[in-house]
Amino acid sequence: MRKIVVPVDFSISSVKAVENAVTIARKVDGEIGIIHVNKVNSIASMFGSHKTEMNVGVVEKNMEKLISGIDFKGVSYSTTLRTGSVAKEIGSYAEEANAFLIAIGTEPTTKSESSTWASAEIYRIITSAPCPVLSMPLSDRVFDIKKIVVPIDTTITTRHKVPFSAELANFFRAEIFVLGTCIDDSAEFVNKLEGYCYQVRKFLNQANVPNEYEFVVGNNIGKMCIDYAVKINADLISIMTEQEPRIVSGFKGTLAEQLVHLSPIPTLSMHKVFEVEQFAY
Numbered sequence: 001m002r003k004i005v006v007p008v009d010f011s012i013s014s015v016k017a018v019e020n021a022v023t024i025a026r027k028v029d030g031e032i033g034i035i036h037v038n039k040v041n042s043i044a045s046m047f048g049s050h051k052t053e054m055n056v057g058v059v060e061k062n063m064e065k066l067i068s069g070i071d072f073k074g075v076s077y078s079t080t081l082r083t084g085s086v087a088k089e090i091g092s093y094a095e096e097a098n099a100f101l102i103a104i105g106t107e108p109t110t111k112s113e114s115s116t117w118a119s120a121e122i123y124r125i126i127t128s129a130p131c132p133v134l135s136m137p138l139s140d141r142v143f144d145i146k147k148i149v150v151p152i153d154t155t156i157t158t159r160h161k162v163p164f165s166a167e168l169a170n171f172f173r174a175e176i177f178v179l180g181t182c183i184d185d186s187a188e189f190v191n192k193l194e195g196y197c198y199q200v201r202k203f204l205n206q207a208n209v210p211n212e213y214e215f216v217v218g219n220n221i222g223k224m225c226i227d228y229a230v231k232i233n234a235d236l237i238s239i240m241t242e243q244e245p246r247i248v249s250g251f252k253g254t255l256a257e258q259l260v261h262l263s264p265i266p267t268l269s270m271h272k273v274f275e276v277e278q279f280a281y
């Protein structure tokens with residue numbers, strides 16, 4: 001079975017992440033692994049706590065309360081409590097479990113120090129994880145995946161996210177929207193970008209994934225992705241963490257950092273560790 005790892009800190013967003021992970025598990029024939037990391041002697045973490053070894057009982061009670069409120073019908077689950085670095089422990093657990101996906105619930109962010117730190121912690125998880133990471137902003141919207149935006153640029157790894165995105169699309173019977181993100185109107189850049197998009201659509205057609213294509217022009221890939229995803233009412237944006245870094249709304253960082261921090265739509269992040277040999281260039 002495909003293992004879906006869900007880090008929790010018992011906040012509303014992490015409880016919602018477990019509920020969404022159950023939905024995913026039912027689609028992909030998966031099981032849930034819930035993990036709470038006790039980050040001792042540190043500032044508060046989004047997925048850790050100040051709990052010491054003497055307070056493990058409190059954490060266990062919180063875990064029991066969380067579990068009792070989730071409908072796991074038909075889905076196997078397990079719970080794990082660990083102590084140490086949040087990103088390291090989550091990554092280690094996912095690697096040991098040969099995880100299919102890590103699903104993280106996120107809170108709406110502000111410019112406060114705590115929210116910025118939380119975003120940074122999630123980014124550390126994303127860039128060190130042994131599998132794709134799905135970050136899900138807290139929302140009242142019923143979780144489903146019917147429209148997936150796959151932005152394509154001219155970075156060397158931009159197409160590596162396509163096979164996993166296609167696999168997820170097939171599980172959910174979703175449509176993929178290939179978004180050519182043009183930040184340079186030179187003929188060389190445009191030709192390369194259009195060629196990449198053509199290759200992606202060819203792969204999707206061979207994988208029997210319904211797809212559409214749009215070419216957008218701008219100077220900020222993060223904003224282009226978010227604006228387009230909102231416009232088509234997308235359910236997911238699929239990216240590589242190595243895609244173009246740009247500045248959006250005063251927030252500077254990689255595309256993954258920007259989307260985790262600002263996107264109202266769930267983001268599926270992968271990095272170059274997940275290179276897939278069968279993708280034809």
